[in-house]
Amino acid sequence: MAMKTQAILVATDPVYAHWLSEALGGGVEMHLVRSLASMPEVGRIGLAFVEVDPENPGTGAQQVDQLLARHPDVPVFAVGAESSSEAVLTAVRAGARDYFVLNKDNDNLAGLVGKVLRRSSTGARGNDQARLYSLVSAAPSDGVAFLGGHLALALADRAPPGERVLLIDLASPVGASLVYFNVNQTYTLLDALHDVYRCDQTLIDTAFSRHESGLYVLSLSEETLGFPSLDQQSVIALLETLRLHFGAIVFAVDAHMAVPTLSAVISQSTRSLLVTDQSILRSRQNKTLLQDLGVEACALDRTGLVIEHYRSRLGLTADNLAELLGLPVYSTLGGQPASRIQAMNAGESLFSLAPRDAYARGVLDLTDRLERSGEAGDLLPAAGSGWASRLFAG
CATH class of the missing domain: 3.40.50.2300 (Response regulator)
Known part of the structure; x- marks a missing residue:
């Protein structure tokens, strides 16, 4: 019996x-x-x-x-x-x-x-952890969350069936990704940090917000005043837990996060992208951040530059920035400022609003290179006959 x-x-x-x-x-x-x-x-x-x-x-x-x-x-x-x-x-x-x-x-x-x-x-997926792409900036910029959202959407679009992608938005302005991509959120990143040791698949399915594409989004609330103090142990524990439940995670953050915590995130990342522009001011700010990360003995061998608002004949060139900051250039993102503003205000991605914009094409190219390159060495060149090229062919 x-x-x-x-x-x-x-x-x-x-x-x-x-x-x-x-x-x-x-x-x-x-x-x-x-x-x-x-x-x-x-x-x-x-x-x-x-x-x-x-x-x-x-x-x-x-x-x-x-x-x-x-x-x-x-x-x-x-x-x-x-x-x-x-x-x-x-x-x-x-x-x-x-x-x-x-x-x-x-x-x-x-x-x-x-x-x-x-x-x-x-149980958990063992050592099969999510690819973690961290986007970092020394200065507040609406471009960090905007890029993070587009990178996450591109990863979700090319993900195999059953693989899920998560965007974690800790950048400034607070909660920007919720506005840029028209996501309604009731369960915030602070809630998840509070529940870090109880975070499982049921909680994710029940509480986490989702974009209409299926992308999961976890952000600070738009109503958060200032930037909250975050416990390093809780942040890292949450990342380690979430990596067991997702195929890829995009972590967007700026220098409001304490440098030791930021160093720990970068150390865990598959690749890290330092977001900058062509100005002297922001370049100096990023240089200072890199020096502070060096004090923390943070390895930067998997870190590269993404230069937004890029114009070939305006400001510091890509080669100038690479030499100044001591990092390889992963991508230069141009595009039309008007299209970007229109997308932000409409709560839509450039992929749907202006798919031929240079910014949208650049993010797709960057996504392809990141995914094909893995953790070691330089980024591979874009696949000329790959999915991004075919998307915009003709």
Whole structure:
């Protein structure tokens, strides 16, 4: 006779026990308790359910947290009389793997629980970590988030089926990527840093914002005043966790981030792009940033320059900047300023609004070179017969 999975249900209403037992079938033995203080001795617990009241989700979420503290390896699910976005998000942030509604998930409850259990047993993707491209600037610039968004969109467009791409926007102006690409966000980067040790696939699917293309976006809120102080350990832990769940991540940041934290991010990156323009002022600012990174013993062998607003006969040339900053030039991005402003104001990418603009074509070319070059050595030249060239042929 097969052994039954032992399940704990923390709830005040026994109707949940009857419902779950019926929905999950005879393979699960349900044990109803009204509080964690009265947990029965049932041997190895395989599942747990906690009632989360939509009117007061904090109490149930606290029980989820306490249950996981005692049994960290047990998948915990939230159940409630009805669904609400606040209840779902509160439960998931506390560590619940999913949220089921009484008498509304009857047909697929067993399948959903099985799916989450399989996801839990499969675990993380091991050493198969996301490619991490960091975009850095010593000075605030609307171009960092704009470039980060376009690079992320290009990566998402060429990603194989099932591979997901994430844009993390920590650049100034705060929350710019949300405006530039018309993304509505309720779960912010600060929320993710707060939940760093509970961030899993369920939280990502439930809380992270998505662009209409499917690109995931995690940004500071537009309403953030000033730039928040970020704990280096939390930032790095979040990046390490997210790299297990995405195929590629674009991390856009400027010098508001503390240099030691920035150094740690660059050290983890597949490639880093120092964003500059042709002005003396910004070049000096970036030179100072590079010197500060050197003090932190930050390796810059996978770092190159991206020069925005580039004009061949105006300001410092690409060769001048490469010599001044001691870095190879990865890309020079020109294009029409009017098209760029129009795209920003419309909340659309240049790929859709002005696909033949030199900026859009330059980002596609850069994406192709980054993806084909990997971590070592110089960037490979653009593939003349590649996808970017074919896109604009004729």
